[in-house]
Amino acid sequence: MSEQNAVNQPPTAPAPRACRGRLAIIIILVALAAGVAGSFVGTAFGQGPGPWHPGAFMGGPIDPAQADRHVERAIKHLAIEADANADQQAKLVALAKAAVNDLLPLREKAVANRKQGFALFTAATIDRAAVERLRTEQMALADTASRRIAQALGDAAEVLSADQRRTLVERLSSFRGRRHFWHHG
Numbered sequence: 001m002s003e004q005n006a007v008n009q010p011p012t013a014p015a016p017r018a019c020r021g022r023l024a025i026i027i028i029l030v031a032l033a034a035g036v037a038g039s040f041v042g043t044a045f046g047q048g049p050g051p052w053h054p055g056a057f058m059g060g061p062i063d064p065a066q067a068d069r070h071v072e073r074a075i076k077h078l079a080i081e082a083d084a085n086a087d088q089q090a091k092l093v094a095l096a097k098a099a100v101n102d103l104l105p106l107r108e109k110a111v112a113n114r115k116q117g118f119a120l121f122t123a124a125t126i127d128r129a130a131v132e133r134l135r136t137e138q139m140a141l142a143d144t145a146s147r148r149i150a151q152a153l154g155d156a157a158e159v160l161s162a163d164q165r166r167t168l169v170e171r172l173s174s175f176r177g178r179r180h181f182w183h184h185g
Contacts, residue, residue, distance in 0.1 A: 081171045082164040099152035
């Protein structure tokens with residue numbers, strides 16, 4: 001009887017290697033997007049260091065021109081790690097600058113919400129409805145930022161080859177926890 005079941009069962013084929021690799025890249029990109037979004041949003045509620053210098057995210061206005069310079073420098077370092085050509089570097093810089101320019105207004109909203117949260121917390125009476133409205137707005141803000149980051153990562157992934165993406169992920173993974181991953185010393 002067990003032989004009949006074995007004969008009637010279709011053979012299971014192993015998953016194709018290309019599908020597993022594609023799935024791994026998608027998972028890594030989603031995780032990277034979530035990590036970046038979480039960093040920005042988490043800093044909005046805390047007082048940890050920002051993306052460019054201590055306190056930058058919530059520490060005052062960011063000059064868009066200065067942000068563009070920082071983005072260009074960071075992307076060029078990443079592009080070198082991925083062995084990207086000049087055309088790829090230019091596309092990546094343009095994509096990253098566009099994403100940062102879209103995210104900067106969200107930062108201003110996060111700053112205002114943080115101040116509002118402090119005011120709500122220190123009020124003589126706690127307005128739970130206002131706290132809930134603020135929480136809902138912050139979650140929507142985080143979702144918007146996360147979507148924009150995911151879009152930018154998808155666009156960047158289309159610029160780089162699979163080997164370049166793999167190299168970049170391996171390189172970034174090896175520097176986990178280091179502040180300036182492109183400084184080798």
